[in-house]
Amino acid sequence: MRHVTLPDGEEVPALGQGTWYMGERRDRRAAEVAALRRGVDLGMTLIDTAEMYAEGGAEEVVGEAVAACRDTVFLVSKVYPYNASRRGVQEACARSLKRLQTERIDLYLLHWPGSIPLEETVSGFETLIEKGMIARWGVSNFDADAMRSLLHVAGGEACATDQVLYNVGRRGIEFDLLPFLRERTMPLMAYSPIEQGRLPPGDVLDEIGRRHGCDRFAVALAWLLRHPDVIAIPKAVRREHVEANRRAADLTLEPADLEAIDRAFPPPARKQPLAML
Numbered sequence: 310m311r312h313v314t315l316p317d318g319e320e321v322p323a324l325g326q327g328t329w330y331m332g333e334r335r336d337r338r339a340a341e342v343a344a345l346r347r348g349v350d351l352g353m354t355l356i357d358t359a360e361m362y363a364e365g366g367a368e369e370v371v372g373e374a375v376a377a378c379r380d381t382v383f384l385v386s387k388v389y390p391y392n393a394s395r396r397g398v399q400e401a402c403a404r405s406l407k408r409l410q411t412e413r414i415d416l417y418l419l420h421w422p423g424s425i426p427l428e429e430t431v432s433g434f435e436t437l438i439e440k441g442m443i444a445r446w447g448v449s450n451f452d453a454d455a456m457r458s459l460l461h462v463a464g465g466e467a468c469a470t471d472q473v474l475y476n477v478g479r480r481g482i483e484f485d486l487l488p489f490l491r492e493r494t495m496p497l498m499a500y501s502p503i504e505q506g507r508l509p510p511g512d513v514l515d516e517i518g519r520r521h522g523c524d525r526f527a528v529a530l531a532w533l534l535r536h537p538d539v540i541a542i543p544k545a546v547r548r549e550h551v552e553a554n555r556r557a558a559d560l561t562l563e564p565a566d567l568e569a570i571d572r573a574f575p576p577p578a579r580k581q582p583l584a585m586l
């Protein structure tokens with residue numbers, strides 16, 4: 310598995326696993342736990358979750374899945390913006406740690422920009438690092454202007470990543486956010502990398518997949534993973550999906566494939582509002 314380097318030198322797998330919609334139904338729990346474990350066995354050891362997902366239920370699934378292999382896993386979780394006050398992050402993080410059955414979250418993200426001043430949130434994150442409850446912090450759903458504001462806040466430059474919607478059909482960030490992060494050697498984390506299983510229609514991904522002996526989802530993941538500084542976090546419960554996603558990390562697209570994708574899904578020609586799900 311190829312790795313991506315975070316600003317503090319930590320190496321994480323370029324392909325991780327998402328958990329949105331996990332933890333919502335008791336009868337699916339065993340399958341969700343098994344899927345995450347299979348993914349970890351295959352090297353997808355970065356797991357992304359959030360206190361929002363099933364209101365803590367997804368963190369519980371993750372906690373169960375990694376209980377026996379915690380040291381090999383890089384855990385990412387997120388705090389609700391309305392919990393992101395100096396004191397609120399302490400309490401929210403303590404609850405997440407309990408559900409995750411761990412003493413430390415490896416990367417803790419502000420889920421989206423909210424109304425609590427960033428100074429407070431960053432100061433709260435710094436306290437969590439001092440206490441050993443998180444190893445580092447980052448943000449999610451921040452556009453380039455929000456990132457600029459963050460970097461003006463005392464301590465803001467310690468941000469490890471920005472997790473945003475990015476896939477073949479959602480390329481707006483290539484215009485401004487991706488170059489902005491690159492200038493600061495900050496990796497980007499791509500969520501909904503296969504658009505929740507609803508990739509935009511068009512034959513090009515299927516055609517490329519046929520040439521490489523894989524399907525359109527694998528092509529879409531390989532397209533993201535061609536960037537040295539992008540981490541993709543597909544969510545998969547079905548075992549065949551987990552395994553197919555892992556294979557996608559070994560797929561190298563040809564320049565002609567990339568050109569065909571650019572024709573079908575053109576890169577942005579101007580600034581666009583940040584897309585979100």
Ligand code: NAP
Binds near residue numbers: 326327330505506546
């Ligand atoms: P996604 O990963 O793009 O798509 C997940 C869907 O695709 C599931 O229905 C899954 O089915 C299916 N799937 C997975 N692998 C497949 C494959 N190889 N072939 C065909 N279908 C496949 O969508 P997402 O869950 O929205 O995004 C991924 C993760 O990003 C989330 O789980 C979450 O951790 C994170 N996220 C963050 C934010 C944020 O605001 N920060 C927002 C959205 C998502 P099965 O589960 O049935 O296998």
